[in-house]
Amino acid sequence: MKAVDRIEVCETPLDVAAEYTALQGNSGDGACALFVGSVRDFNAGSDVCGLALEHYPGMTEKSLQRIINDARDRWSLGRVTIVHRVGPMQINDEIVFVGVTSPHRQAAFAACQYIMDRLKTEAPFWKREAVADESGKPSERWVEARASDAAEMEKWSAG
Template structure:
């Protein structure tokens, strides 16, 4: 269950191929790719900076991947999350889940992404024409996360 926190970009096709390579049980791979938008809450975004606390971030992500594996019959997961300065259209995050069937993979992928949006130890600062601002999770993200009732 790889977790990669990195400044460099990634190749989605290569990552998915690596995730499922050598496992003929895999019948479904569900992915989510998050990118930097040029607008947020009606404000122009010129770029953003993502920060994390090394060690703590990976531990927190491993805990959520372990919960996903306990809840659904999945084989492999992958989370790649970029940190550092990013520009509109840059890739930020890739979540991929491999399983025998799509239903399990879709649910686990959504669960992992809801956690990343609300509780993962990343801090996001957007650069706008009015200056920099720190961004919190949206209310809708918190509502989505609440349905999973984490233990």
């Protein structure tokens, strides 16, 4: 089994089908788990009109590689892909693609969730939502880290 990592931070729309196809090819991997996150229209009690993500080039990719390396230390993985968008996005645009192949489904599922949980709590991305204020006037707000994401990470340190 050949281990292959692919990390990309881009401003262009994600091609989920192409990313899935690119994960294929390890004859020893019988499992593939995917997660795709997209821009939703509601958050923290407000209607959301759009989202913009910022990152620190170089630092972000190193952080994502560290997350993948840690996942590889925990599970037998073949190919791992993380593609994350930055820049302005509209409702329903895909933000992130995480794909993992492994000889067995349990490792693929667990590694995919672990990578996403780590990404949500550690990767240096900053989100700014476009929302309408109480009068309907457009405004922007920075998205704070959520306690629920930190709680999800807790289970990985216990196990």
